[in-house]
Amino acid sequence: MSFPWAKHYKPSHPLMVWLDEKLPLPRFVHGAIGGGYPVPRNLNYFWNFGVLAGFCLVLQIATGVILAMHYAANSGVAFDSVEHIMRDVNWGWMLRYGHANGASAFFVVVYIHIFRGFFYSSYKAPREMIWLLGVTIFLLMMATAFMGYVLPWGQMSFWGAKVITGLFSAIPIVGEPLQQWLLGGFAPDNAALNRFFSLHFLLPFVIAGVIILHIWALHIPGSSNPTGIDVKQESDTVPFHPYYTAKDGFGLGVFLLIYAAFVFFMPNALGHPDNYIAANPMSTPAHIVPEWYFWPFYAILRAFTADFLFIPAKLMGVLAMFSAILCWFFLPWLDTSPVRSGHYRPLFRKFFYILVLDVLVLGFCGGSPAETKYVLISQIASAYYFLHFLVILPVVSSIEKPEPLPFSITESVLGTDAAATA
Amino acid sequence: MVRIFGPLVGLFFAAALLWSFGVGAVQLIREPEPSTAVKDFHLPPKEVKFTFDGPFGTFDKPQLQRGFQVYKEVCSNCHSLKQIAFRNLADLGYNDAEVKAIAKQWGTKAKTFDPKTGDAGERDNTPADHIPAVYYAGTGNPPDLSLITKARHEGPAYVYSLLTGYTTQPAALLKKYPDSATPDGLYYNPYFANLNIAMPAPLTTDGQVTYTDGTKSTVGQMAKDVAAFLTWTAEPKMEKRKQTGWAVLGFLLAATALAYLAKRNIWSDMH
Numbered sequence: 001m002s003f004p005w006a007k008h009y010k011p012s013h014p015l016m017v018w019l020d021e022k023l024p025l026p027r028f029v030h031g032a033i034g035g036g037y038p039v040p041r042n043l044n045y046f047w048n049f050g051v052l053a054g055f056c057l058v059l060q061i062a063t064g065v066i067l068a069m070h071y072a073a074n075s076g077v078a079f080d081s082v083e084h085i086m087r088d089v090n091w092g093w094m095l096r097y098g099h100a101n102g103a104s105a106f107f108v109v110v111y112i113h114i115f116r117g118f119f120y121s122s123y124k125a126p127r128e129m130i131w132l133l134g135v136t137i138f139l140l141m142m143a144t145a146f147m148g149y150v151l152p153w154g155q156m157s158f159w160g161a162k163v164i165t166g167l168f169s170a171i172p173i174v175g176e177p178l179q180q181w182l183l184g185g186f187a188p189d190n191a192a193l194n195r196f197f198s199l200h201f202l203l204p205f206v207i208a209g210v211i212i213l214h215i216w217a218l219h220i221p222g223s224s225n226p227t228g229i230d231v232k233q234e235s236d237t238v239p240f241h242p243y244y245t246a247k248d249g250f251g252l253g254v255f256l257l258i259y260a261a262f263v264f265f266m267p268n269a270l271g272h273p274d275n276y277i278a279a280n281p282m283s284t285p286a287h288i289v290p291e292w293y294f295w296p297f298y299a300i301l302r303a304f305t306a307d308f309l310f311i312p313a314k315l316m317g318v319l320a321m322f323s324a325i326l327c328w329f330f331l332p333w334l335d336t337s338p339v340r341s342g343h344y345r346p347l348f349r350k351f352f353y354i355l356v357l358d359v360l361v362l363g364f365c366g367g368s369p370a371e372t373k374y375v376l377i378s379q380i381a382s383a384y385y386f387l388h389f390l391v392i393l394p395v396v397s398s399i400e401k402p403e404p405l406p407f408s409i410t411e412s413v414l415g416t417d418a419a420a421t422a
Numbered sequence: 423m424v425r426i427f428g429p430l431v432g433l434f435f436a437a438a439l440l441w442s443f444g445v446g447a448v449q450l451i452r453e454p455e456p457s458t459a460v461k462d463f464h465l466p467p468k469e470v471k472f473t474f475d476g477p478f479g480t481f482d483k484p485q486l487q488r489g490f491q492v493y494k495e496v497c498s499n500c501h502s503l504k505q506i507a508f509r510n511l512a513d514l515g516y517n518d519a520e521v522k523a524i525a526k527q528w529g530t531k532a533k534t535f536d537p538k539t540g541d542a543g544e545r546d547n548t549p550a551d552h553i554p555a556v557y558y559a560g561t562g563n564p565p566d567l568s569l570i571t572k573a574r575h576e577g578p579a580y581v582y583s584l585l586t587g588y589t590t591q592p593a594a595l596l597k598k599y600p601d602s603a604t605p606d607g608l609y610y611n612p613y614f615a616n617l618n619i620a621m622p623a624p625l626t627t628d629g630q631v632t633y634t635d636g637t638k639s640t641v642g643q644m645a646k647d648v649a650a651f652l653t654w655t656a657e658p659k660m661e662k663r664k665q666t667g668w669a670v671l672g673f674l675l676a677a678t679a680l681a682y683l684a685k686r687n688i689w690s691d692m693h
């Protein structure tokens with residue numbers, strides 16, 4: 001993408017001129033994240049999270065590749081090989097804690113990134129494709145994280161794998177054979193562990209590929225911004241470099257401080273103690289819970305406790321859990337309001353905050369034991385969740401009267417814009 | 423299409439959920455979830471302070487040595503500690519000769535196998551060997567203790583509470599839940615998940631272990647020492663982790679401050 005005022009790449013050093021003729025990589029970088037990419041001047045800190053997500057992926061690949069050099073994907077030794085990494089491999093404890101907390105950090109960042117998208121309706125035209133690719137990345141991340149959690153072959157690894165693959169058995173007729181085919185057996189075992197390892201290694205690179213598409217699609221319309229109005233003129237934008245490289249650098253520093261506090265001072269705070277017990281197919285843990293970032297969806301899965309219209313409760317739960325994410329794919333067409341930013345949508349904004357609260361409640365219930373009171377709460381919260389995306393959003397966007405928009409990005413930043421009065 | 427099917431799907435799920443909610447709520451009113459002995463009598467771990475608590479905490483080596491002695495003389499009869507090799511004990515402050523001697527004198531010998539004759543045999547342990555597995559014929563399965571403090575919520579306090587928590591079953595419990603009397607062969611302990619543990623109280627009398635550093639070996643002291651030792655076995659790199667953490671945080675703080683100044687400088691003409 002380029003606005004007409006985007007600065008062109010002009011190599012000055014003869015070597016760079018030569019390189020530009022043979023392989024214009026510096027030109028590409030200049031246009032993608034350099035001075036040649038004009039970006040709205042008014043982005044707030046919520047726009048840092050895309051770069052942070054990219055950083056998290058690099059972090060996970062870097063720590064993961066080294067962990068894989070010492071890890072043994074065999075159900076007899078996997079647990080001990082992880083302890084070997086923690087105890088005997090140089091800096092192994094740091095790699096492992098870095099990777100485990102890196103997964104949590106990645107999800108924190110991506111959840112903020114996604115909710116940024118909800119609030120500013122970043123999914124709306126002309127950015128639908130960016131959004132669709134984003135949701136695809138999120139699904140791939142969930143699959144990757146799930147399979148990664150199985151690798152240490154602790155109690156939660158094993159029972160989590162058993163519960164989640166067991167979901168497939170809810171599908172009528174083909175369910176059971178499908179589950180056995182996925183696992184390579186009747187229950188998670190060596191065959192399952194090996195294929196999960198293979199896929200856990202592969203998927204991050206698939207994610208990297210989809211991210212390239214995501215950013216390619218982003219560069220066609222360019223970034224949106226907190227006002228949601230389109231870029232009109234050169235004074236609305238600044239070159240990505242140095243303005244946003246500097247801002248992203250600061251954001252990265254703050255992120256790393258929080259991340260390091262977890263890795264070095266509370267590395268197990270987000271994990272479950274049961275995963276320090278080696279997998280034991282003969283002993284079921286008292287509460288089987290996934291990692292925190294799956295809790296809202298786990299709550300939705302467990303909220304269906306009664307058969308409905310002859311559909312078994314378990315199947316309903318599975319359908320709903322997947323629909324809870326799949327419905328995001330349709331957001332660009334469910335939300336028809338012409339205004340993007342939640343700042344100018346009074347009614348939408350209220351429902352947005354209810355949604356945030358609702359997802360937090362779902363997360364809380366998903367992490368709690370399956371007692372009746374939590375199940376009842378998650379039933380209400382899940383119902384609201386579906387109503388929000390599938391009913392409230394379309395209705396709100398057709399009845400709401402948006403507040404007046406500023407004339408331009410420049411005006412919203414400076415208070416006046418000469419072009420408005422000219 | 424999306425705007426027709428979307429709301430229908432939404433209403434469908436919401437209806438199914440409200441149906442589940444209704445069924446569940448009616449059931450709850452008809453027969454409220456019964457209270458159980460575990461719900462009423464299970465206790466969270468006691469408050470205990472350890473030297474390794476907090477971001478500056480470190481291990482107290484004499485305490486780890488005492489805890490190791492408790493493990494060796496009491497717990498090792500039933501519990502293995504397979505993640506620990508004798509050489510690791512150097513971390514507790516033992517020198518090479520002491521580590522060698524501990525390995526050599528360890529009661530359970532290392533197993534050998536002669537591939538020529540097929541004979542199984544035994545030899546003394548060396549520092550390179552891991553602490554040998556123990557086999558337990560009694561009731562219950564004593565878990566390996568290497569990671570126990572990470573495998574339980576508030577692990578160090580839990581181990582301490584479990585070891586000092588044995589009591590007789592409260593009369594109030596038996597009165598309210600006559601079916602929940604501790605079965606034969608199990609022991610009542612309110613800190614254990616289901617209140618009845620197969621482990622007989624391992625630390626019963628003051629002076630059960632004779633400490634060489636002059637510390638009085640009360641039951642509480644022994645329990646605390648072995649809990650500290652088991653924290654080290656679960657996380658032997660804890661001190662290095664925290665030290666590294668301070669260096670990393672220091673560096674990041676400086677780098678982030680510079681990044682902030684750079685950002686402000688670059689943006690100064692833009693507001």
Ligand code: HEM
Pocket residue numbers: 046047048049050051052053054055057110113114117122123127130131133134135136137138207211214215218222223224225328
């Ligand atoms: C591996 C995970 C991801 C990475 C590395 C990533 C990376 C990025 C980057 C670098 C940007 C531009 C900076 C920004 O606007 O924040 C961006 C924008 C965007 N991302 Fe992502 N993203 C990821 C996941 C997702 C997911 C899961 C979604 C949605 C479900 C999503 C939706 C979007 C949207 C809509 C934009 C455009 C926002 C705008 O321009 O206003 N991304 N992404």
